[in-house]
Amino acid sequence: MNRLAWSAVPKPLVEQFTASALAESASLAEAILHDIRDNFPQLHLVEDESGAPKALLGIQSALEGFVLHLVSGTTAPRLPSGVFQEFGKAEGLSGRSLDLLQAVYRLGVRLAWRRFAEIGQQIDIAAPAMYELVEAGFTYLDGLVEQSVRGYAEAMARQESERLQLQRALIDGLLSGHHSDPATALAALSTRIEWEMPSTVAVGLLLRPTREAVTPALGQGILLDMESEQPRILIPAPDEAGRADHVRRAVVGWSGMIGPTVPLADAQASLRWAESGVQLIQDGLLPRGEVQRCTDHTEELILLPSCDLIDAAALRLLAPLSEVGATQARHLAVTLLAWIETSGSATDIADQLGIHPQTARYRLRQLRELWGDSLNDPDQRFEMLLVLRSQRLRGTLFGGE
Template identity: 35%
Template structure:
């Protein structure tokens, strides 16, 4: 009887042991009638158990009531009657309730309703059966202690089913992620698996990949339930619905605190399911640059906001060769000055050499920009204004600055004179 838990070690918590055994013999003929009345009462008072179109369910309900009453009478006749079949039966009841999406509240109501009817029936027959008030008290105690055991078995089954359903749902969502992240996902297959995974297919999504910073103890990303996430992959990632919606960027930054994270481009997953895999590829590329210190990693790195660096850095060897030739004049100045001049030249190319606009971007005085521009003219000569080479020079500067020491590309010195 190890399944009874704490009841096993305390006979005082098994009140049916105090009931004379002949009570079982006298009451047994009434079991079918009491069970019938209990089933009828449950149908009247517990709407969840009324299923006229499901005779099998009615059969299960009747079987549960008869089994409970019959086993309780057996315990009175022999307190050492085995429990295994009964506990397994009611564990299955709890399991079935969970699989049907119900809580155990209606079942508890039905159980206690049946118990009250059984006690009332015993009371009505007590005079004819010679049952004393004291014995009736023991019987009532026994019934409710017995219900405690049955309830525990049902709760255990319900918990097992709930955990299994959660595991199944998580597995389906993981399989859906794997499908979406392949180049060959078929729209119908995505729709079918999304339905099983209870995941509404969004109009847009992006893939976010992340890497643990390791600064504090492990803390999984606190992402909302509509986000598909798998941190057990070799490269942990998430599929984020509606990434450009209000508050989504802030949500991701908060949820991924403690992780270096990068988001791929926003795509329509059903226009072309392969687009999700492309979002993943660009997210990986952005994360790789962020982990090398070539992109800022203090917040979510959004790939589309770093397109020049990503595009150029896909051909690093070629960039290095071009930079060695096109930016060779900068090697003649001090390293600290070299970065400032490179940033100034990049902004000049972007702003059409408008000193005021460049100063605003660099947050320096316009005269500082003009001073640096004179230096650049001395270094590069007329090549500085070669329209045919401007795009090449701009892309080279983007890549060169991305490879600069972390922080150097965003710092600007106050040492430049203002004339």
């Protein structure tokens, strides 16, 4: 700030003002601290090794720093090194906001200005110069607040880092499967992060859309581990009303899979299903671009991971189709699947496949000729159903593309 009126104050008066203010800095600091205690009894004051409040040292050093600036002619006052940053850090670590601290600072500036105005009047410094002085005081206050904000942000970042570490340790513990009663075994960890152990959970795995993807803002007690290559989420009470919609909104743009709802002690089982689902996404067998639920893909999760076994069974169960041409074999396979699924008439099958009923009857006769009475065996029909549905899911129904 360009202090034109203050710069016009004769140097002897400036030196006299500075000497008087510095001489009173200790007593003025004590008076300010006394008023702060009266006005803010809830304020917690930390003491140093000697038992004196650290705030007293901070106030005195702030007063002296400001006064020395007045006589030095520098453009910016030198702020007390680290003291007010520590004040901000203490507020952050205590879980309070900076509102109280800033109110305390404003009170201190007003009290200091009142005494400085008295000194200025006693030695006959012009009023415009003193008005500039109060403006400089509030600019100085902004610097003190900035220091405190820096300390506060540092404390909050440290707390968040510690919380995330504890949260990850809790997720690791819940998913280890080594606890018959995880609520008891991990009670200390859950208490430290203020997380209430639920009776049921669902575990999800996420696939990062990009390395720089914004962390999902889950909240609602949902645990998130972003340190893993595939971020893990642990959802308490997943079937609670509105929970699924909340999760879906929070993970927009991400891909992944959420396992089924299980008792807390079985969280590892939910994770295993989520892992299977994510593998299908990575293999291109399920779509990307959304976080899905395993319970919406039961057929795929049961049949697709077993494709080697399914294909081996297909060689035995669908062997009669090798006796006809490829196109006919595909038509017959599709018809066989429709017949098993519907247990319907030729007309029902024709409606499902979009073919003429006479074509459906012809194909059904062919199926009887190829398999004979074995089509009456319910166990064989069930195995055929699994094989044909697996092929349909993969788009390879008897050799199809």
